[in-house]
Amino acid sequence: MNKRKRKAVIAGNWKMNNTPTEAGLLLEALIPGVHDADCEVVVCVPFTDLCNVVAKCAGTNVHVGAQNVHFEKSGAFTGEVSADMLLDLGVEYVVIGHSERRQYFGETDETVNKRTLAALNAGLKPIVCVGESLTQREQGVTEELVRMQVKIALKDVTEEQVKNVIIAYEPIWAIGTGRTATSDQAQEVCAAIRKVVGELYGNDIAEGMTIQYGGSMNPANAAELLAKPDVDGGLIGGASLHAGKFCEIVDAATKG
Numbered sequence: 560m561n562k563r564k565r566k567a568v569i570a571g572n573w574k575m576n577n578t579p580t581e582a583g584l585l586l587e588a589l590i591p592g593v594h595d596a597d598c599e600v601v602v603c604v605p606f607t608d609l610c611n612v613v614a615k616c617a618g619t620n621v622h623v624g625a626q627n628v629h630f631e632k633s634g635a636f637t638g639e640v641s642a643d644m645l646l647d648l649g650v651e652y653v654v655i656g657h658s659e660r661r662q663y664f665g666e667t668d669e670t671v672n673k674r675t676l677a678a679l680n681a682g683l684k685p686i687v688c689v690g691e692s693l694t695q696r697e698q699g700v701t702e703e704l705v706r707m708q709v710k711i712a713l714k715d716v717t718e719e720q721v722k723n724v725i726i727a728y729e730p731i732w733a734i735g736t737g738r739t740a741t742s743d744q745a746q747e748v749c750a751a752i753r754k755v756v757g758e759l760y761g762n763d764i765a766e767g768m769t770i771q772y773g774g775s776m777n778p779a780n781a782a783e784l785l786a787k788p789d790v791d792g793g794l795i796g797g798a799s800l801h802a803g804k805f806c807e808i809v810d811a812a813t814k815g
């Protein structure tokens with residue numbers, strides 16, 4: 560039993576990796592390795608894997624997420640997937656506003672807000688990503704930027720709904736680079752996020768919110784990052800593609 564204030568959420572973001580067949584093989588190794596985890600375990604997988612992954616995770620403690628959702632309910636939006644479609648498949652979580660979507664697919668704070676509302680209205684739990692570029696960090700605007708990203712993402716989200724939101728702090732310069740934020744840097748920004756949530760919704764809601772860190776989290780640095788009081792979990796990219804590494808991170812969160 561760990562001493563965390565909040566239950567940690569360890570989410571693997573597979574990004575554009577793993578065919579349905581490969582997903583099945585990865586889960587065969589992963590599921591037994593996390594069965595006694597004392598944290599929430601989530602895998603956020605490509606749309607094409609969702610059906611198989613939901614079936615494979617049924618009856619286990621592994622929860623399933625998607626990596627994006629469209630904000631309209633239905634209609635002429637070729638290539639898009641709605642929140643109701645995900646929910647009907649048995650999906651529980653959805654990553655929204657990942658920096659790769661902001662960088663390569665024109666995602667903005669406004670569309671992040673629309674997707675967050677669509678996910679919440681359908682009953683999905685959004686994992687909303689925020690974070691600064693290296694230039695923004697060097698210019699000293701990290702906190703200001705992240706505050707703005709959080710405020711816009713949560714516009715019109717009700718007090719009841721925000722209890723189902725997870726915020727993932729992902730400094731862009733730490734994603735896939737092997738360059739992790741120090742545990743103090745991660746703590747500082749996660750605490751700033753909790754503060755702005757407190758200003759918007761009050762301290763009780765802010766204290767209950769799960770705030771993850773993401774950016775080159777791995778078995779070697781997870782325990783130190785997760786030991787910080789405002790870091791309630793991780794959004795893991797590269798290391799989530801290896802069952803052994805992912806299980807070690809889950810283990811670090813379990814030991815707390």
Ligand SMILES: O=C[C@H](O)COP(=O)(O)O
Pocket residue numbers: 572657729733734735736737773774775776794795796797798
């Ligand atoms: O969503 C996950 C993050 O982008 C982190 O990716 P990474 O662990 O490969 O740096």
